[in-house]
Amino acid sequence: MNGKHTDVIIVGGGPVGLFLACLLLQKGVSCVILEQREEPSRHTRSLGIHPPALERLAEVGIAEELIERAVQISEGRAFSGPTVLGSMTFESCPPPYRFILALPQFITEAILEKRLKELDDSALLRGATVTEVFDSGGHVIVRAVLGEQEVRYRSTYVVGCDGFNSQVRRSANIEFPGGKYTDTYVMGDFEDRSNLGSQAGIFLTKEGVVESIPLPGSVRRWVAKTKTLLEDASADTLAKIIQKRTGIQVRSQTCSMISAFSVYHHLATELARGRILLAGDAAHVVSPIGGQGMNLGWLGAWTLSTALAGAIQNSGSAKSLFDSYSESQRRAAITVRKRSEFNMWMAREGPLLPLKRTLVKWTLDSRVRSYFAKMFTMRGIQSQ
Numbered sequence: 001m002n003g004k005h006t007d008v009i010i011v012g013g014g015p016v017g018l019f020l021a022c023l024l025l026q027k028g029v030s031c032v033i034l035e036q037r038e039e040p041s042r043h044t045r046s047l048g049i050h051p052p053a054l055e056r057l058a059e060v061g062i063a064e065e066l067i068e069r070a071v072q073i074s075e076g077r078a079f080s081g082p083t084v085l086g087s088m089t090f091e092s093c094p095p096p097y098r099f100i101l102a103l104p105q106f107i108t109e110a111i112l113e114k115r116l117k118e119l120d121d122s123a124l125l126r127g128a129t130v131t132e133v134f135d136s137g138g139h140v141i142v143r144a145v146l147g148e149q150e151v152r153y154r155s156t157y158v159v160g161c162d163g164f165n166s167q168v169r170r171s172a173n174i175e176f177p178g179g180k181y182t183d184t185y186v187m188g189d190f191e192d193r194s195n196l197g198s199q200a201g202i203f204l205t206k207e208g209v210v211e212s213i214p215l216p217g218s219v220r221r222w223v224a225k226t227k228t229l230l231e232d233a234s235a236d237t238l239a240k241i242i243q244k245r246t247g248i249q250v251r252s253q254t255c256s257m258i259s260a261f262s263v264y265h266h267l268a269t270e271l272a273r274g275r276i277l278l279a280g281d282a283a284h285v286v287s288p289i290g291g292q293g294m295n296l297g298w299l300g301a302w303t304l305s306t307a308l309a310g311a312i313q314n315s316g317s318a319k320s321l322f323d324s325y326s327e328s329q330r331r332a333a334i335t336v337r338k339r340s341e342f343n344m345w346m347a348r349e350g351p352l353l354p355l356k357r358t359l360v361k362w363t364l365d366s367r368v369r370s371y372f373a374k375m376f377t378m379r380g381i382q383s384q
């Protein structure tokens with residue numbers, strides 16, 4: 001594509017960039033993704049695909065394959081140690097998707113990439129690291145390193161889908177205020193020997209929460225709140241935490257992934273500056289507790305694809321379309337951040353455990369249950 005003009009250059013071929021490209025191509029907008037990685041990622045970090053995002057993913061024709069490959073979680077159970085406090089089903093959620101899908105992020109990305117290639121085989125350029133983006137007023141120049149070569153591309157608009165450390169955001173001088181929470185976690189994937197089946201489990205304990213999410217292939221993700229960042233945590237360490245807090249035994253020899261992590265929140269001060277736009281983690285980072293960051297990015301990409309198609313058709317409307325995307329997506333990000341902060345508060349260790357247990361029991365026994373079911377399935381966050 002060197003030298004060729006494209007409507008939109010997307011920097012970053014993670015889940016958000018790939019989805020945005022599929023949407024744009026379906027709308028007749030030409031686009032290309034510049035992705036620094038030579039090979040697809042093998043990260044499992046994100047799992048949950050929520051109904052509102054699945055409805056959008058269906059629009060690019062991949063919902064069926066996602067459903068086929070994933071585990072459908074239609075119920076979550078809350079425990080206090082091994083005692084069941086109650087359960088929440090997603091049956092009251094609007095059809096057709098009354099469940100949350102659990103699927104490792106690299107499989108989701110592979111499905112998106114396959115669909116993108118069906119739409120345009122040349123729309124993903126791997127091995128291209130973007131070093132600078134310059135808005136000339138009439139178009140955007142993107143500089144990148146491709147192999148040993150420095151290359152320049154030109155497009156009408158550029159979208160930074162290049163994650164937390166976004167180069168596009170830096171080039172556009174957009175600030176990214178936020179911070180690090182004091183909370184830390186350790187997570188790992190093990191062979192599933194629980195009796196939870198396709199249910200998710202939340203174990204409230206005085207040492208902190210343990211979350212448990214089923215994955216395809218009889219695997220289960222366990223996430224435990226820790227007092228400090230256990231950088232050198234082994235499968236054995238996590239297995240012991242799980243056993244102590246939940247009574248469930250996992251076999252550390254079956255661990256396929258272990259990772260300790262800190263959590264952050266950031267929100268770009270604007271998601272549109274001239275011809276440069278931001279989406280996904282480049283625009284907002286929320287705590288993964290509650291599993292909504294990627295979904296938030298997809299919902300934003302959907303709104304942005306409509307704004308971009310409108311701006312290509314009528315350049316006079318670009319500013320108001322982009323401002324409206326920026327405002328609505330920033331609002332959505334703030335709502336998701338608040339929800340994740342509530343989840344983290346619930347997850348913390350300490351003396352408030354009896355109060356939290358009562359709150360959970362009351363919630364699961366009462367009519368506000370459907371409100372929380374909506375909150376956990378990401379209903380009501382997108383203002384369009």
Ligand SMILES: Cc1cc2nc3c(=O)[nH]c(=O)nc-3n(C[C@H](O)[C@H](O)[C@H](O)COP(=O)(O)OP(=O)(O)OC[C@H]3O[C@@H](n4cnc5c(N)ncnc54)[C@H](O)[C@@H]3O)c2cc1C
Nearest residue numbers: 012014016036046047048130163280281291292293294295
């Ligand atoms: C432990 C953990 C668990 C999570 N679980 C969930 C969950 O269950 N549900 C959920 O919704 N979210 C979850 N998230 C969040 C989710 O992983 C992210 O929100 C999501 O990956 C963001 O997607 P993205 O495409 O915006 O950015 P990324 O996934 O970060 O992708 C950015 C892409 O840009 C490329 N790139 C970067 N810089 C350049 C450059 N200069 N030039 C070219 N390419 C570049 C990168 O190589 C990468 O491919 C979780 C996060 C963590 C850490």
